[in-house]
Amino acid sequence: MREFYRLLCVFFLVAGVSLTALAAKKITIHTQPENATISIDGAEVGNGTYTVKFERKVDFYMVKVSAPGYLTKSFKLLKSNPNNSVLYKLSPDEAMQSSRGGEDSGLDMANRWFDIICGNGVSEDEVWKRLISVSLNYFDNIEIRDKEAGWIRTGWKTTTFTEQVVRTQMEVRVSFNGGEENPYRVKITSEIRDKNRPGSQSYTKYDRVLNSFTPLIDELQTSVAKGK
Numbered sequence: 372m373r374e375f376y377r378l379l380c381v382f383f384l385v386a387g388v389s390l391t392a393l394a395a396k397k398i399t400i401h402t403q404p405e406n407a408t409i410s411i412d413g414a415e416v417g418n419g420t421y422t423v424k425f426e427r428k429v430d431f432y433m434v435k436v437s438a439p440g441y442l443t444k445s446f447k448l449l450k451s452n453p454n455n456s457v458l459y460k461l462s463p464d465e466a467m468q469s470s471r472g473g474e475d476s477g478l479d480m481a482n483r484w485f486d487i488i489c490g491n492g493v494s495e496d497e498v499w500k501r502l503i504s505v506s507l508n509y510f511d512n513i514e515i516r517d518k519e520a521g522w523i524r525t526g527w528k529t530t531t532f533t534e535q536v537v538r539t540q541m542e543v544r545v546s547f548n549g550g551e552e553n554p555y556r557v558k559i560t561s562e563i564r565d566k567n568r569p570g571s572q573s574y575t576k577y578d579r580v581l582n583s584f585t586p587l588i589d590e591l592q593t594s595v596a597k598g599k
Contacts, residue, residue, distance in 0.1 A: 465532035470579040521545025
């Protein structure tokens with residue numbers, strides 16, 4: 372009889388282990404901030420918290436977490452994770468917080484041309500001097516200054532954040548439109564990359580301008596476009 376009970380206990384122990392192994396693995400995701408959107412393999416599934424149920428033949432899921440004002444992050448959630456819950460924290464989008472775009476009071480300055488009309492009575496030499504002066508107020512160096520062609524291009528000004536790098540460049544060209552007042556065209560180029568992906572090839576177009584450059588167009592209008 373004792374042997375029977377021993378075998379019975381072994382049977383239930385083995386059965387319990389087998390049932391546990393067959394049971395679906397579940398891991399609960401928590402996010403910070405708490406309102407972040409959670410996507411699993413490209414499909415939105417919830418906000419702030421979500422319990423992932425692993426199918427039998429699935430070893431991992433790709434989890435994307437996003438929230439306004441934060442950097443979107445992707446994570447690989449492994450079935451073999453020993454924890455029953457995980458916390459995914461997002462980093463603030465410092466570049467966005469330190470810049471302005473088209474949605475901010477209509478300030479659409481990045482990667483487009485603006486006309487600067489020279490004021491009456493301002494000589495070409497004086498306009499050129501003012502353009503150079505304003506350029507050096509915002510950029511460390513000028514790569515191209517071709518007075519005959521009416522062309523100025525600054526070097527890149529790089530701003531580094533915790534997880535991002537933004538670079539800004541200005542280009543000025545005279546516009547020969549046949550009118551009495553030859554306007555200059557100004558373009559502020561803005562690009563961004565992940566700090567962990569070095570190299571100029573990693574930059575992509577950024578439709579925002581850092582706050583330190585937003586007064587630039589106004590200064591060009593008041594300094595270059597004004598008359599004597």
